[in-house]
Amino acid sequence: MKAITQQIISLINERMEIAKEIGEIKQELSLNIIDDKIEQEIKNYILKESDRKGLDPEFAGRIINLLINESVKIQKSEINRKIQSNNLNKVNNNAFFKGIEKKNPSSPSNNIFSDIKIKTHMDVFNKAKQLDSLGQKIIHMEVGEPDFSPPNQVKDELNLIYDKHKYHYTETAGINNLRKKLAIYLTNFNNNKINPEICPENIIATVGGRFAIFCTFSSVLKPGDEIIVIEPAWPAYKDIANYLGVKTKVISTSLDEKWEPDISIIENSININTKIICLNYPNNPTGKILDEEKLQRIIELAKKNNLLILSDEVYCNFAYKKFTSILKFPYEKSIMIGSFSKTYSMTGFRVGFAYSLNKNLINKINKIQSLSLTSVAEPMQYCALAALSYNPIEYNNIMKKRIDFVCSKLNSLPFEFIYPDGAMYVFVKINENLGIDDLTLIEKLLHKGVAIAPGSGFGETYKNYIRISTCIDEEKLGKGLDIINQIVTSL
Amino acid sequence: MKAITQQIISLINERMEIAKEIGEIKQELSLNIIDDKIEQEIKNYILKESDRKGLDPEFAGRIINLLINESVKIQKSEINRKIQSNNLNKVNNNAFFKGIEKKNPSSPSNNIFSDIKIKTHMDVFNKAKQLDSLGQKIIHMEVGEPDFSPPNQVKDELNLIYDKHKYHYTETAGINNLRKKLAIYLTNFNNNKINPEICPENIIATVGGRFAIFCTFSSVLKPGDEIIVIEPAWPAYKDIANYLGVKTKVISTSLDEKWEPDISIIENSININTKIICLNYPNNPTGKILDEEKLQRIIELAKKNNLLILSDEVYCNFAYKKFTSILKFPYEKSIMIGSFSKTYSMTGFRVGFAYSLNKNLINKINKIQSLSLTSVAEPMQYCALAALSYNPIEYNNIMKKRIDFVCSKLNSLPFEFIYPDGAMYVFVKINENLGIDDLTLIEKLLHKGVAIAPGSGFGETYKNYIRISTCIDEEKLGKGLDIINQIVTSL
Numbered sequence: 001m002k003a004i005t006q007q008i009i010s011l012i013n014e015r016m017e018i019a020k021e022i023g024e025i026k027q028e029l030s031l032n033i034i035d036d037k038i039e040q041e042i043k044n045y046i047l048k049e050s051d052r053k054g055l056d057p058e059f060a061g062r063i064i065n066l067l068i069n070e071s072v073k074i075q076k077s078e079i080n081r082k083i084q085s086n087n088l089n090k091v092n093n094n095a096f097f098k099g100i101e102k103k104n105p106s107s108p109s110n111n112i113f114s115d116i117k118i119k120t121h122m123d124v125f126n127k128a129k130q131l132d133s134l135g136q137k138i139i140h141m142e143v144g145e146p147d148f149s150p151p152n153q154v155k156d157e158l159n160l161i162y163d164k165h166k167y168h169y170t171e172t173a174g175i176n177n178l179r180k181k182l183a184i185y186l187t188n189f190n191n192n193k194i195n196p197e198i199c200p201e202n203i204i205a206t207v208g209g210r211f212a213i214f215c216t217f218s219s220v221l222k223p224g225d226e227i228i229v230i231e232p233a234w235p236a237y238k239d240i241a242n243y244l245g246v247k248t249k250v251i252s253t254s255l256d257e258k259w260e261p262d263i264s265i266i267e268n269s270i271n272i273n274t275k276i277i278c279l280n281y282p283n284n285p286t287g288k289i290l291d292e293e294k295l296q297r298i299i300e301l302a303k304k305n306n307l308l309i310l311s312d313e314v315y316c317n318f319a320y321k322k323f324t325s326i327l328k329f330p331y332e333k334s335i336m337i338g339s340f341s342k343t344y345s346m347t348g349f350r351v352g353f354a355y356s357l358n359k360n361l362i363n364k365i366n367k368i369q370s371l372s373l374t375s376v377a378e379p380m381q382y383c384a385l386a387a388l389s390y391n392p393i394e395y396n397n398i399m400k401k402r403i404d405f406v407c408s409k410l411n412s413l414p415f416e417f418i419y420p421d422g423a424m425y426v427f428v429k430i431n432e433n434l435g436i437d438d439l440t441l442i443e444k445l446l447h448k449g450v451a452i453a454p455g456s457g458f459g460e461t462y463k464n465y466i467r468i469s470t471c472i473d474e475e476k477l478g479k480g481l482d483i484i485n486q487i488v489t490s491l
Numbered sequence: 492m493k494a495i496t497q498q499i500i501s502l503i504n505e506r507m508e509i510a511k512e513i514g515e516i517k518q519e520l521s522l523n524i525i526d527d528k529i530e531q532e533i534k535n536y537i538l539k540e541s542d543r544k545g546l547d548p549e550f551a552g553r554i555i556n557l558l559i560n561e562s563v564k565i566q567k568s569e570i571n572r573k574i575q576s577n578n579l580n581k582v583n584n585n586a587f588f589k590g591i592e593k594k595n596p597s598s599p600s601n602n603i604f605s606d607i608k609i610k611t612h613m614d615v616f617n618k619a620k621q622l623d624s625l626g627q628k629i630i631h632m633e634v635g636e637p638d639f640s641p642p643n644q645v646k647d648e649l650n651l652i653y654d655k656h657k658y659h660y661t662e663t664a665g666i667n668n669l670r671k672k673l674a675i676y677l678t679n680f681n682n683n684k685i686n687p688e689i690c691p692e693n694i695i696a697t698v699g700g701r702f703a704i705f706c707t708f709s710s711v712l713k714p715g716d717e718i719i720v721i722e723p724a725w726p727a728y729k730d731i732a733n734y735l736g737v738k739t740k741v742i743s744t745s746l747d748e749k750w751e752p753d754i755s756i757i758e759n760s761i762n763i764n765t766k767i768i769c770l771n772y773p774n775n776p777t778g779k780i781l782d783e784e785k786l787q788r789i790i791e792l793a794k795k796n797n798l799l800i801l802s803d804e805v806y807c808n809f810a811y812k813k814f815t816s817i818l819k820f821p822y823e824k825s826i827m828i829g830s831f832s833k834t835y836s837m838t839g840f841r842v843g844f845a846y847s848l849n850k851n852l853i854n855k856i857n858k859i860q861s862l863s864l865t866s867v868a869e870p871m872q873y874c875a876l877a878a879l880s881y882n883p884i885e886y887n888n889i890m891k892k893r894i895d896f897v898c899s900k901l902n903s904l905p906f907e908f909i910y911p912d913g914a915m916y917v918f919v920k921i922n923e924n925l926g927i928d929d930l931t932l933i934e935k936l937l938h939k940g941v942a943i944a945p946g947s948g949f950g951e952t953y954k955n956y957i958r959i960s961t962c963i964d965e966e967k968l969g970k971g972l973d974i975i976n977q978i979v980t981s982l
Binding site: 007046376 | 493497506550636645646660698731839
């Protein structure tokens with residue numbers, strides 16, 4: 001046993017020596033350290049081998065991932081060592097070298113040192129908040145947080161929490177009444193009676209929709225697995241996947257194609273490691289809604305390849321054309337993510353939920369939520385339960401009016417866009433003639449007191465786009481759009 | 492590269508084949524699968540080897556741990572397979588075999604088949620709740636949830652949340668005022684002015700103390716790493732470590748040694764993969780408080796070995812002798828976990844926090860909390876802030892009186908225990924003459940309407956212990972203890 005273990009370590013050492021050499025060669029040829037194709041090739045080969053030999057392929061996959069990660073680490077440090085010694089040769093003034101970040105902000109070598117930069121809508125939000133606190137009045141068109149008050153029922157509930165002692169540990173899945181009422185709500189969603197009825201046992205209340213996604217990914221995915229994300233997309237899917245060592249295969253959609261995903265491209269991107277297709281309709285940031293037939297085709301594809309579909313439907317109550325939920329299809333390997341954040345304007349309450357026909361998946365999510373935080377705060381669960389008594393159609397109507405208003409104003413600007421099918425954003429292409437990218441435009445706008453979200457935060461290829469959020473009233477929206485108008489006409 | 496990787500997998504496969512054979516031998520000789528000594532021997536040898544060869548020993552250690560874990564898994568399943576086939580040979584009546592759990596509850600083979608079983612205080616809690624809902628009146632002495640109302644300030648705050656619009660996304664680290672007030676509170680904790688003062692930037696509000704621990708482990712540990720846990724202990728440390736593929740090295744303490752951990756045993760259990768020492772004083776379940784000198788020696792040990800100390804101090808406000816917080820020692824690699832759950836009787840609000848001198852660690856936790864759930868619910872943060880205006884000394888006094896009461900009653904029972912230094916439990920050894928283990932006793936007590944927690948839930952070696960929680964009033968405690976008295980005297 002000792003001898004074999006020793007041999008294993010010897011070989012691993014040999015492998016790392018080779019990795020070091022390859023690192024040097026890559027550096028000389030300016031090649032990328034990570035070569036997806038070769039990695040996948042090695043992995044597929046080994047998985048086949050270990051399967052043939054009766055070794056648990058999952059375990060073998062983990063070992064391979066460790067080896068590959070260590071190789072990448074070694075190659076990176078080898079390259080960094082080289083760059084550093086090159087730099088040291090070039091720069092004799094050591095003091096200058098240490099201060100390079102501040103003194104030489106636009107030099108390409110700066111990328112190695114700079115850390116904080118605006119990249120997503122959240123970065124803009126944080127910067128805008130900073131400016132707010134310095135006394136500047138910022139018009140917030142960057143963040144997806146409706147300005148409505150939550151339903152009055154929530155206020156009444158908050159006043160009851162203390163006297164009714166609703167502040168204890170609860171079942172991890174959430175209090176019974178909340179899950180029961182959610183089951184009825186979902187069964188009858190959109191007057192579209194779901195058959196068979198949705199059971200409370202297949203629902204779990206989570207700390208926001210985000211935590212439902214985090215737990216789903218954590219329970220289904222292992223390092224080295226892959227998910228499919230249709231872009232432009234909310235960055236969380238990719239971020240969570242990255243965190244878990246999971247690879248994101250991006251399917252790009254375009255304004256020209258009316259944000260329709262191409263099924264054949266999705267199909268071609270599926271391989272042995274693919275585990276989840278993420279859908280998010282009504283879409284953030286485009287507002288796109290998939291029609292029923294397209295959704296069905298994606299489900300067929302998932303069935304054929306035994307993939308889980310995660311359908312993030314947190315914007316389902318903001319729909320300006322017919323919206324079909326994944327709930328309509330009794331596909332066992334699907335999970336629907338919902339939230340009180342947008343529907344009832346309750347972002348800060350942090351209550352979301354997940355529903356799946358697959359009880360086993362709900363149990364796994366339950367296990368992770370139990371392990372990591374016990375349950376959603378009981379007072380917040382009761383507020384969510386209270387909100388379910390309110391019909392949020394009014395919020396939908398107001399949002400639609402704002403979308404109309406913004407779109408009519410945008411028509412006279414050098415932008416291209418499609419009227420959104422749903423959600424609370426307009427995703428806008430900056431006319432190429434303006435010769436400006438999203439981040440530069442956003443910087444200029446922030447200086448003038450308007451915060452909007454950069455397109456590139458929703459996918460690398462969207463740096464000619466901005467996302468305008470309609471979560472403030474028309475007066476403010478009007479002012480913001482006027483400032484945008486001033487800026488772009490002065491370019 | 493491919494060839495070497497293939498060779499590695501071949502050898503790993505060979506190693507697992509041997510593991511399988513060893514599993515069979517161990518089964519025949521009735522040996523334990525896990526042999527810490529041999530494991531450590533193999534590990535030390537390999538670490539020396541890899542160090543000699545220039546391979547990162549940490550990386551090598553992780554690989555070894557993965558190999559060992561897989562070996563254990565294979566050996567366990569091998570043994571289970573054998574037992575199962577033996578049973579099948581013995582039991583020809585298949586119908587009986589399916590029903591074995593109910594019909595043959597005390598047979599040793601039963602362990603393999605039963606899935607849902609009482610193992611921890613949470614299992615008892617769930618079972619007791621079930622009985623509650625069936626109309627049985629259960630005396631709850633199993634769960635750590637004080638019966639006090641939260642401070643009145645919390646009630647007032649709940650009534651303000653809606654009108655003051657305190658229900659939005661917040662900074663992931665928590666609202667400024669909460670962190671500021673926490674910093675002042677911690678700096679002056681126990682009238683023990685901390686120097687230098689604690690800064691709000693080094694604090695993060697989390698979804699309960701549990702999530703602070705989950706995020707700390709997640710940001711510091713990799714599969715194959717190790718943590719040290721002093722038992723008896725709250726099971727969460729081990730559970731979270733298991734979930735992350737991290738090994739827990741257990742340091743057992745005993746009633747005879749007054750629950751004092753032996754520093755030299757801790758020292759001997761440290762190896763290159765050890766990353767964290769977990770402390771939890773006042774301790775759940777024993778109530779033990781470490782004296783300052785012992786704490787200092789553990790910190791020295793951590794310093795010497797560059798280990799993080801996670802000090803879970805959620806019971807710090809229930810101390811019946813002098814309690815010294817880790818805060819007193821400006822050790823950069825330490826993190827203190829606190830919570831509003833026990834101190835202010837706010838379990839269901841799910842607000843805890845972490846403090847570390849190491850800003851980098853707080854940032855890492857921040858990143859995981861941001862990624863997974865954005866932030867703690869804003870209304871709950873404001874309630875926590877309000878609670879900080881209240882001095883919880885009264886809760887402490889009541890709890891101490893209850894502990895006195897329980898201990899005085901326990902004195903006349905065939906139990907052994909030490910008067911707890913803090914927390915809200917008495918950890919009690921069942922007299923060996925009674926010839927009954929914790930789970931059997933608990934089952935009997937539940938039938939008579941008393942729920943208590945099994946010792947084995949706090950560490951495998953404590954199956955002769957029970958934990959009595961003092962979170963209900965003296966009248967109920969008295970009734971519960973009377974029933975316990977009846978049961979044990981009738982044994």
